[in-house]
Amino acid sequence: MFKALVITKPESGYQCELTELDEAQLPASGDVTVRVDYSTVNYKDGLAITGKSPVVRSFPMVPGIDFAGSVTHSDHPKWKAGDRVLLNGFGVGEGHWGGLSQMARVKGDWLVALPDTLSERDAMALGTAGYTAMLCVQALQKHWAEAGVAAGSGEVLVTGAGGGVGSVAIALLAGLGHTVVASTGRPQEADYLKALGAASVIDRAGLGAPGKPLQKERWIGVVDSVGSHTLANACASTRYGGAVAACGLAQGMDLPASVAPFILRGVTLYGIDSVMAPMARREAAWDALAKTLDRAQLAAMTTEIGLADAVAAASQILAGQVRGRLVVKVKD
Ligand code: NDP
8 A cells, every 4th residue: 555645526516635545546558557656736736636737537547647656567678677767747736646655657758857956855856847947948048049149148038937848947047057036926935036046036916917019128038937917027127139938827827928028129029838849859858957956056946845735835836835846755
């Protein structure tokens, strides 16, 4: 028997509870069984656990869109017992039982080998949010390399700065020598954001309200995890030839923008998806995270919680009350 969070949808409502399961109950559709050591609570896990958005597609469901652990049994040619692995995306925790569980059975094609220099805990301290931040940064780096834009030649905006994607993006961009401006609704976290590498901190209210289609040119690049007016204003204030990497919707799913920044300033908007990203891009992002992210900074942005605590944490992350990253110690 092992412990797992299980979401059910009885007639009385939607609930997520810590439960004991048997290995025989794991999904038959997987070909690799993994002992999970660590998972996380991402924004999407918050939606799944609370039922605030219809993220979960079948019931009962074990939430957890990512995990790190060791293979205990494999019928997949790539993996054998004892291999250290991580998984994020592919609908795990949404349509297939996920990582907020001491055991998981998944498809071997979805697994990534844990880089040698990354512990299971650090991998999940980064989690989907950190990996998505790296996908954003890599999209911007490729753009800047092609455009001949050097680090330090202008400011880079990070929105949703106090959250998981934002915190990791700040640390990564500052580590590459960029001048990072952090946009947050939590001015009390300014010291935290500066310690991660932000050169300055701005109030997100300025970006979050409706703005003009073209604004003063400021950013050579943007990592946006907020969407809605914030993304529209970020595009409108990006410098000629600059780029915006959009990955999130913390403010909203809408994009009340005009084409002006794209057709008059040649601004490029990159859409970043972590869930179905091809394996080569995943491996490159995890490898780059393992090599470049400062472990002291990762520790500074990480709070560890237990499996049972993840239910309360789900509401907190949706309320924008979580600073940085939550890592869930799943193993006993
Ligand atoms: P977090 O909750 O950790 O961070 C989101 C941050 O956005 C908050 O901390 C807050 O930062 C800010 N925020 C919250 N509400 C609002 C609001 N109403 N208006 C403006 N800003 C707001 O989530 P994650 O970092 O894990 O994820 C961020 C977003 O990215 C989510 O929408 C998530 O779904 C998405 N995402 C997408 C992925 C993909 O594959 N495309 C993968 C991973 C995440 P502050 O208090 O500093 O303002």
